[in-house]
Amino acid sequence: xxxxxxxxxxxxxxxxxxxxxxxxxxxxxxxxxxxxxxxxxxxxxxxxxxxxxxxxxxxxxxxxxxxxxxxxxxxxxxxxxxxxxxxxxxxxxxxxxxxxxxxxxxxxxxxxxxxxxxxxxxxxxxxxx
Amino acid sequence: xxxxxxxxxxxxxxxxxxxxxxxxxxxxxxxxxxxxxxxxxxxxxxxxxxxxxxxxxxxxxxxxxxxxxxxxxxxxxxxxxxxxxxxxxxxxxxxxxxxxxxxxxxxxxxxxxxxxxxxxxxxxxxxxxxxxxxxxxxxxxxxxxxxxxxxxxxxxxxxxxxxxxxxxxxxxxxxxxxxxx
Numbered sequence: 001x002x003x004x005x006x007x008x009x010x011x012x013x014x015x016x017x018x019x020x021x022x023x024x025x026x027x028x029x030x031x032x033x034x035x036x037x038x039x040x041x042x043x044x045x046x047x048x049x050x051x052x053x054x055x056x057x058x059x060x061x062x063x064x065x066x067x068x069x070x071x072x073x074x075x076x077x078x079x080x081x082x083x084x085x086x087x088x089x090x091x092x093x094x095x096x097x098x099x100x101x102x103x104x105x106x107x108x109x110x111x112x113x114x115x116x117x118x119x120x121x122x123x124x125x126x127x128x129x
Numbered sequence: 130x131x132x133x134x135x136x137x138x139x140x141x142x143x144x145x146x147x148x149x150x151x152x153x154x155x156x157x158x159x160x161x162x163x164x165x166x167x168x169x170x171x172x173x174x175x176x177x178x179x180x181x182x183x184x185x186x187x188x189x190x191x192x193x194x195x196x197x198x199x200x201x202x203x204x205x206x207x208x209x210x211x212x213x214x215x216x217x218x219x220x221x222x223x224x225x226x227x228x229x230x231x232x233x234x235x236x237x238x239x240x241x242x243x244x245x246x247x248x249x250x251x252x253x254x255x256x257x258x259x260x261x262x263x264x265x266x267x268x269x270x271x272x273x274x275x276x277x278x279x280x281x282x283x284x285x286x287x288x289x290x291x292x293x294x295x296x297x298x299x300x301x302x303x304x305x306x307x308x309x310x
Contacts, residue, residue, distance in 0.1 A: 069161050069298065076165030084173035092181040 007120055015113040021106030025099040033095055034103035040082035041111040045118065047074035082107050160297025164290045168212075171286035175205050178279035195273050200263065201280055204255035208287040211248030215291050218242050220299060249291065253284040 022038045051071025083104060090100035182197035223238050260277030 072158060072161045073165040073168070073294075076162040077169045080166045080169035081173065084169065084177075088173060088177045088180055091177055092184045094180070094184060 004120075011113050011117055011120075014109055018106045018109030018113065021102050021109065025095075025102035025106065029096050029099050031095050031099065033089055034086055034099055037082050037086055037103045037107040038110065040078055040085065041107040041114075044075055044078040044082065044111055045114050047071040047078070079111065082111070157297050160293055164294035164297065167286050167290035167293060171283045171290065172205075174279045174286065175201075175283040178276040182276060193273070195263070195267070195269055195276070197276050201259055201276065204252040204259060204280060205283050205287075206252075207248050207255060208252030208284050211245045211250075211252060212287055212291055214241060214245030214248060216294060218245070220295075249284075249288055253281075253288060256280040256284040 019038065022034060025034045026032045048071045051067040051074075086095065086100035086103045086107075089095045090097045179197045179201075182193075185193045185196075218238055218241060223235070223242055256277075260274075260281050264274040264277035
């Protein structure tokens with residue numbers, strides 16, 4: 001349990017650093033469009049969670065392919081969207097390229113935190129992920 | 130082709146190769162994730178061109194010679210429709226295995242699948258057409274022909290994504306079938 005507590009503290013610290021980077025990338029250039037990245041990465045694990053719950057109720061050998069695949073597809077779509085959005089915005093000069101890099105790193109930290117959290121505390125049903 | 134002789138029917142125009150590769154369960158997961166990533170990359174490549182074109186006016190003082198208009202969106206829309214059609218087909222019906230009702234259903238499933246592939250190929254051809262007719266023949270500088278190249282790469286990446294998704298789903302079906310037997 002002590003290791004779990006340390007993990008929680010470390011993960012919350014990393015999450016705070018990620019949000020700090022994203023908000024800083026918005027506030028330093030007074031352009032709040034990179035905040036969409038935070039929203040995207042927070043939304044990213046949602047389809048996987050929803051659809052894996054939906055599939056595990058059915059008889060798992062045959063019927064679980066469709067919804068789980070849809071959830072994985074949507075998750076991957078949202079993650080790539082989170083990485084691509086700041087690059088696109090920076091490419092057309094809407095936001096600064098440094099703001100783009102900062103928001104990408106921050107979003108990666110946020111999403112990595114969510115992934116690490118669900119990997120560390122979901123070991124009972126990790127067979128279905 | 131090392132297909133068994135019984136699969137060959139000379140009356141069929143299109144033969145749907147459903148590869149019976151047995152990969153692990155993680156390969157299927159990776160395939161689905163990869164398909165989603167390719168799908169997102171495809172659409173963001175084109176959206177990049179569209180956003181770039183929409184914001185090109187403020188960067189240069191004079192009006193830029195060409196913009197991304199609705200003509201550029203049409204191939205992408207065709208490819209997306211084809212993508213939806215292809216992935217909504219039940220793969221077992223296309224394969225035409227026995228015990229699935231009448232044979233007309235198999236025929237209709239193959240027709241719909243053909244329409245889906247035709248839409249995707251039409252999207253690719255249309256994007257190449259737009260690239261050549263609208264951008265290359267007019268002799269625009271490279272930052273404007275980029276719009277056309279982004280259009281082509283959107284269609285290509287959508288096709289790749291469809292292929293990856295198709296292979297991933299087919300492999301896993303066979304795998305789980307063996308598992309349950």
